[in-house]
Amino acid sequence: MTKTDALFHYCLRLGDDAVILGHRLAELCSRGPFLEEDLALTNIALDYTGRAELFFQYAAELEGKGHSADDLVYRRPERRYYNHLLCERPNVDFGHTIVRQFLFSVYDRYLLEELGVAKDTRLAEIAVKALKETRYHLSHAADWMVRLGRGTEESHRRVQQALNDQWTYTGELFEMDDVDLLLLEHGIAADLHTLRALWQTEVKQTLDRAGLQRPADGYMQTGSRKGIHSEHLGHLLSEMQYLVRAYPQAAW
Amino acid sequence: MDTQLDLWEVFVQSKPGQPYKHAGSVHASDKRMALQNARDVYTRRGEASGLWVVRAADIVASNLADHDMFFDPANDKIYRHPTFYQVPEGAKNI
Numbered sequence: 001m002t003k004t005d006a007l008f009h010y011c012l013r014l015g016d017d018a019v020i021l022g023h024r025l026a027e028l029c030s031r032g033p034f035l036e037e038d039l040a041l042t043n044i045a046l047d048y049t050g051r052a053e054l055f056f057q058y059a060a061e062l063e064g065k066g067h068s069a070d071d072l073v074y075r076r077p078e079r080r081y082y083n084h085l086l087c088e089r090p091n092v093d094f095g096h097t098i099v100r101q102f103l104f105s106v107y108d109r110y111l112l113e114e115l116g117v118a119k120d121t122r123l124a125e126i127a128v129k130a131l132k133e134t135r136y137h138l139s140h141a142a143d144w145m146v147r148l149g150r151g152t153e154e155s156h157r158r159v160q161q162a163l164n165d166q167w168t169y170t171g172e173l174f175e176m177d178d179v180d181l182l183l184l185e186h187g188i189a190a191d192l193h194t195l196r197a198l199w200q201t202e203v204k205q206t207l208d209r210a211g212l213q214r215p216a217d218g219y220m221q222t223g224s225r226k227g228i229h230s231e232h233l234g235h236l237l238s239e240m241q242y243l244v245r246a247y248p249q250a251a252w
Numbered sequence: 253m254d255t256q257l258d259l260w261e262v263f264v265q266s267k268p269g270q271p272y273k274h275a276g277s278v279h280a281s282d283k284r285m286a287l288q289n290a291r292d293v294y295t296r297r298g299e300a301s302g303l304w305v306v307r308a309a310d311i312v313a314s315n316l317a318d319h320d321m322f323f324d325p326a327n328d329k330i331y332r333h334p335t336f337y338q339v340p341e342g343a344k345n346i
Binding site for chain 1: 256257278279280281282284285288289292293296
């Protein structure tokens with residue numbers, strides 16, 4: 001594997017997280033709990049779509065096979081998607097949506113801070129831009145964790161349940177493989193082992209503020225680094241890719 | 253029954269130094285949510301440099317019934333209006 005191959009895969013993964021989580025949030029458009037929150041979630045979805053485009057444009061250039069960013073998103077099968085399993089979790093209810101957003105945004109915040117000083121100018125520029133958005137996503141999600149955790153008996157029960165249900169998808173966020181290790185040598189990738197400690201501290205702080213129990217680190221789901229996904233991604237992609245698959249020649 | 257969250261009024265500043273102008277309102281349960289909702293509803297295309305939110309219940313407003321008492325007396329006293337000065341030619345911003 002060359003450095004360019006590794007960077008291609010790295011950008012693809014970053015783009016996949018953004019486009020899949022963005023799609024999940026976009027599913028809530030017009031279905032938010034109230035108008036203002038509907039707009040807030042849709043704004044976050046659009047932030048992810050925007051950065052996904054930047055990651056995929058770069059990935060397509062690195063790949064050098066004449067693919068466009070759209071090709072990578074709309075013509076790639078499930079087994080060649082590398083988003084973390086957490087990002088494809090269904091919305092379920094507002095509690096699940098917020099917990100997913102919170103757990104991912106803490107990770108994303110530290111990841112983008114690291115990538116913002118990566119020794120690859122293009123990647124660093126995207127990260128710096130995305131970090132501004134992610135700081136807002138995190139502040140939005142963390143505030144909701146506290147409101148729901150300290151809200152009513154029902155909101156507390158539901159957000160705790162959402163946390164228990166999704167905790168098993170957090171271990172995977174910190175897995176590193178050959179791609180990460182090769183880029184780490186070049187000062188490009190983030191060291192996820194360092195990140196994990198920061199993530200755990202910050203998550204615990206917010207859970208304490210919210211009066212929520214941190215679930216125990218039991219069995220952690222894994223697979224997405226190899227393109228192995230839960231049953232949910234196929235359904236998501238079939239909806240997202242429907243038009244391009246049905247009408248391959250369709251143009252904007 | 254009103255099941256909405258509290259009503260907050262939103263004021264947006266379009267550029268640094270400009271006055272804050274009333275833009276509309278949002279629902280929110282606390283200050284932080286009010287500010288975030290105002291940001292998401294009224295500034296998402298980047299048209300702002302500052303935001304104020306204030307609980308609608310905290311605004312002291314004039315009463316329509318007091319309209320005559322409050323505003324009418326100003327209308328018939330033309331000497332209250334600075335219209336008797338000669339404005340020098342070429343003076344701007346007056």
